[in-house]
Amino acid sequence: MGKKCVAMLLAGGQGSRLGVLTKNTAKPAVPFGGKYRIIDFPLSNCSNSGIDVVGVLTQYQPLELNAYIGTGKPWDLDRLTGTVSVLPPYVTGKTGTWYKGTANAIYQNMAFIARYDPEYVIVLSGDHIYKMDYSDMIAVHEKKGADCTIAVYPVPMEDASRYGIMNTDQEGNIVEFEEKPKHPKSNNASMGIYVFNWKDLREYLIEDENNPESSNDFGKDIIPRMLREGKRMVAYPFDGYWKDVGTIESLWQANMDLLLSPPAFNLYDSSWRIYARNPIMPPHYMSADASVTNSMVTEGCNVRGTVINSVLFSGVEVEEGAVIENSVIMNEARICKDARVRRAIVSEQAVVGENSVVGGAGEIAVVGQGVELPEYSVVRPGEQVDSQAADPMGKQA
Amino acid sequence: MKDTFGLIYTSHSDMYLRELTRSRSIAAMPFGGRYRVIDVLLSNMVHSGIHNVGLVTQRNYHALMDHLGSGKEWDLDRKRDGLFILPPYVTKENTGSYTGLLDALRSNIGYIRRSAQRYVVVCGSDILFNTTFDGFLEQHIRTKADITVMYNVPDEEELREQAERTHLKMDEDGRIVDVEFSPILHTYPAVSTNVYIMDKSFLMYLLEVSAAHGRTDFVRDVLMTQVNNLKIYGYKLEGYVKRIESIVSYYQLNMDLLDEGIRTQLLSKPNPVYTKVKDEVPARYETGARVSNSLVADGCIVEGEVENSVLFRGVRVGRGCKVQNCILMQGVEVQDGAQLSHVVADKDAFIKRDRRLMGQPSFPIVIEKNAII
Numbered sequence: 001m002g003k004k005c006v007a008m009l010l011a012g013g014q015g016s017r018l019g020v021l022t023k024n025t026a027k028p029a030v031p032f033g034g035k036y037r038i039i040d041f042p043l044s045n046c047s048n049s050g051i052d053v054v055g056v057l058t059q060y061q062p063l064e065l066n067a068y069i070g071t072g073k074p075w076d077l078d079r080l081t082g083t084v085s086v087l088p089p090y091v092t093g094k095t096g097t098w099y100k101g102t103a104n105a106i107y108q109n110m111a112f113i114a115r116y117d118p119e120y121v122i123v124l125s126g127d128h129i130y131k132m133d134y135s136d137m138i139a140v141h142e143k144k145g146a147d148c149t150i151a152v153y154p155v156p157m158e159d160a161s162r163y164g165i166m167n168t169d170q171e172g173n174i175v176e177f178e179e180k181p182k183h184p185k186s187n188n189a190s191m192g193i194y195v196f197n198w199k200d201l202r203e204y205l206i207e208d209e210n211n212p213e214s215s216n217d218f219g220k221d222i223i224p225r226m227l228r229e230g231k232r233m234v235a236y237p238f239d240g241y242w243k244d245v246g247t248i249e250s251l252w253q254a255n256m257d258l259l260l261s262p263p264a265f266n267l268y269d270s271s272w273r274i275y276a277r278n279p280i281m282p283p284h285y286m287s288a289d290a291s292v293t294n295s296m297v298t299e300g301c302n303v304r305g306t307v308i309n310s311v312l313f314s315g316v317e318v319e320e321g322a323v324i325e326n327s328v329i330m331n332e333a334r335i336c337k338d339a340r341v342r343r344a345i346v347s348e349q350a351v352v353g354e355n356s357v358v359g360g361a362g363e364i365a366v367v368g369q370g371v372e373l374p375e376y377s378v379v380r381p382g383e384q385v386d387s388q389a390a391d392p393m394g395k396q397a
Numbered sequence: 398m399k400d401t402f403g404l405i406y407t408s409h410s411d412m413y414l415r416e417l418t419r420s421r422s423i424a425a426m427p428f429g430g431r432y433r434v435i436d437v438l439l440s441n442m443v444h445s446g447i448h449n450v451g452l453v454t455q456r457n458y459h460a461l462m463d464h465l466g467s468g469k470e471w472d473l474d475r476k477r478d479g480l481f482i483l484p485p486y487v488t489k490e491n492t493g494s495y496t497g498l499l500d501a502l503r504s505n506i507g508y509i510r511r512s513a514q515r516y517v518v519v520c521g522s523d524i525l526f527n528t529t530f531d532g533f534l535e536q537h538i539r540t541k542a543d544i545t546v547m548y549n550v551p552d553e554e555e556l557r558e559q560a561e562r563t564h565l566k567m568d569e570d571g572r573i574v575d576v577e578f579s580p581i582l583h584t585y586p587a588v589s590t591n592v593y594i595m596d597k598s599f600l601m602y603l604l605e606v607s608a609a610h611g612r613t614d615f616v617r618d619v620l621m622t623q624v625n626n627l628k629i630y631g632y633k634l635e636g637y638v639k640r641i642e643s644i645v646s647y648y649q650l651n652m653d654l655l656d657e658g659i660r661t662q663l664l665s666k667p668n669p670v671y672t673k674v675k676d677e678v679p680a681r682y683e684t685g686a687r688v689s690n691s692l693v694a695d696g697c698i699v700e701g702e703v704e705n706s707v708l709f710r711g712v713r714v715g716r717g718c719k720v721q722n723c724i725l726m727q728g729v730e731v732q733d734g735a736q737l738s739h740v741v742a743d744k745d746a747f748i749k750r751d752r753r754l755m756g757q758p759s760f761p762i763v764i765e766k767n768a769i770i
Contacts (some may be wrong), residue, residue: 034679034697073469074674267678278674280470281696282664283430283708285657290689298679299695300429300665302657311679 002117002226003081006198007051008109009042010102011058011065011126017247020368021347022385026058028126029065030251031330031348033258033267034289034298034311036276036318037068038245041131042124043075043084044274052082053116055354056126057105059089059098081161087112101216107205118198123218126190129254129265131272132193137169137236141195147231148223149172152192153242163189164219166235174233177223194218198332200231241265248384252345252364255311255328259294279314289320304333313348322352325360333367336375343381353377399537401516401534402449402478402597403442404509405435406498411659413643416765417743421460424522425642427726427744429654429664430709433464434641436527436672437663438542439471439480445529447518451508453501455485455494464673470497471671473532483508486668503604505525509597521591521707523703525650526638527663529672532592535592536571542630546573546620547592550632556586560642563616564588565631573629576621589616590634626729637662646693647760648741651707651724701731715750722758740764 028039072084276339281300344359359365362381468480612618677696701718739756756762
């Protein structure tokens with residue numbers, strides 16, 4: 001018997017707007033919120049929505065993502081008849097190409113979907129932080145007898161021109177789609193979450209692939225074509241927390257949102273738990289010198305300094321006299337004695353040397369993965385340091 | 398250490414921890430914010446390359462089974478061998494209620510017979526140390542001993558406390574020549590950890606002979622009486638060792654972990670202790686939280702003051718609280734303004750607004766599971 005729904009998670013984005021954070025990592029594997037990675041959110045949503053077949057489409061720096069997803073056990077996706085599979089592009093005979101676009105990525109993996117012969121396919125993007133019950137969206141799709149259902153989110157009107165905007169009639173049927181319109185008619189932004197009937201989607205993908213003029217993209221080609229052909233397109237409005245974390249600023253902001261009281265995004269809901277591959281570390285330790293306010297701290301941290309309005313990931317070391325403010329310190333980073341870190345993202349395994357100063361008022365400063373800043377380094381606001389560029393700027397005599 | 402399997406015997410001294418072991422064995426006792434006692438022994442075995450572990454349970458084993466599941470988290474859900482939980486049952490071979498280690502193992506002789514490995518590490522489950530058993534086995538093979546007993550030399554302070562311990566005397570070659578059990582004044586400072594290594598065939602012989610003579614207790618009926626007939630050697634264990642013999646020693650274990658050196662040695666390096674993962678959210682400190690010299694697990698929300706304490710997963714400490722020298726287990730909630738000192742609160746205990754509970758280091762207050770104060 002076929003599955004009801006298969007999820008295809010588009011995780012191929014290079015995430016170039018995240019700068020040094022995605023130098024060695026695909027964007028969905030970027031850490032978030034103390035112990036998670038971006039991809040934990042769609043994967044946990046799938047698991048909590050009862051979807052147990054997930055294809056993860058990726059073609060950029062797959063090593064870390066592959067290792068992270070493994071068998072899918074942390075998300076309870078290592079099931080007898082379910083799976084989470086990383087699907088990179090591959091060669092068949094003499095042909096075979098990189099994923100040309102989002103639709104092409106699914107086209108190239110139609111055999112994966114066909115193995116499960118589902119009624120519906122839900123297409124997800126791996127760039128957002130949100131909790132959504134996909135089974136409810138599928139139920140709406142089913143009830144309305146739609147050919148395609150698209151999740152939409154009300155963005156502020158002034159930002160609407162940065163999104164794909166869905167204009168709907170009173171019953172919630174999509175009548176028009178505008179990609180990044182200069183003069184938006186509504187603020188219903190597409191969340192990049194689509195539900196299709198598998199049989200129809202299959203035909204659309206094959207036809208789209210045979211069209212040499214197509215850019216093989218859902219937003220640019222498939223959705224406009226379905227609209228032109230008068231298919232029943234339904235908007236599924238979502239009003240929870242939804243945040244694109246595609247830029248340094250927005251990634252930092254989404255982390256800070258967790259610190260609001262009450263948090264803008266609630267991770268404490270035990271009925272909709274976000275799962276992650278957990279490193280096994282002892283609880284974190286706060287020394288007698290430590291001072292922590294309005295912050296999140298994870299297992300394995302050793303805090304001897306001051307932490308204000310910040311998120312510390314697992315295994316972070318904060319030495320005596322160090323001050324961290326409004327910052328995101330990722331897994332196993334070390335902030336050495338008397339260093340000051342403000343409005344910054346310090347990436348995994350990075351070391352901020354003694355008496356260094358990172359960030360300050362202005363744009364977010366970033367210290368890349370594994371960078372070892374020598375003592376007395378200065379990283380100015382908005383500056384990004386990766387492993388090659390690190391040099392002892394501003395070193396005092 | 399491929400050719401070795403492990404046997405862990407749980408629950409023989411469960412009454413020493415009062416309320417805390419009413420519904421669980423010592424092996425299932427939570428400690429250090431997220432672990433259970435059994436995690437350390439299992440991890441020791443796994444890091445030694447032991448892939449076949451039998452866990453002999455007796456009373457109160459539900460909490461233990463719940464925690465261990467398939468053994469996945471310890472890498473013991475294997476195609477061949479893995480983790481075997483051996484609960485009591487009543488048949489001709491199994492007495493259902495064990496009076497000693499020999500009795501317990503004899504009752505599970507079917508598992509021992511089926512195990513393909515040549516050597517067996519047998520241990521109790523109320524002691525904590527982090528080591529691999531490679532050196533232990535190596536010495537056992539080198540000395541051609543019948544039984545090798547792992548021991549350590551506790552410090553003076555620990556030796557002064559009364560408990561049921563087995564003291565050992567070794568000659569220059571390390572062979573055990575005298576054994577005292579639970580002496581009021583001990584003669585020898587070396588104390589058995591109740592971890593033994595033997596050839597499997599020797600263990601089976603020992604079990605059959607003991608059963609035939611109605612002997613059930615390993616220390617009394619084997620170590621003591623056979624010390625001159627068998628080649629029994631001692632193997633010295635170095636480093637941090639903690640026996641859980643009373644509420645006080647359980648309390649000390651948790652407080653010891655506030656020391657970074659001990660914490661690292663026992664829990665993380667070089668051999669990390671594995672445990673069940675709960676997918677808790679990172680801990681959250683609100684404005685007004687003041688925490689010093691404490692271990693805090695994920696899922697905690699702290700608004701008040703915490704000092705010299707261990708907070709397990711999902712503990713809530715309200716505004717204006719003062720928590721000092723406490724061990725608060727999973728899900729404990731301390732409401733605004735409450736003051737606690739030297740308290741061990743079991744899972745999901747609930748301390749209402751402005752309550753004051755003051756224990757002493759020599760006698761911490763124990764609050765049982767689900768209690769409302």
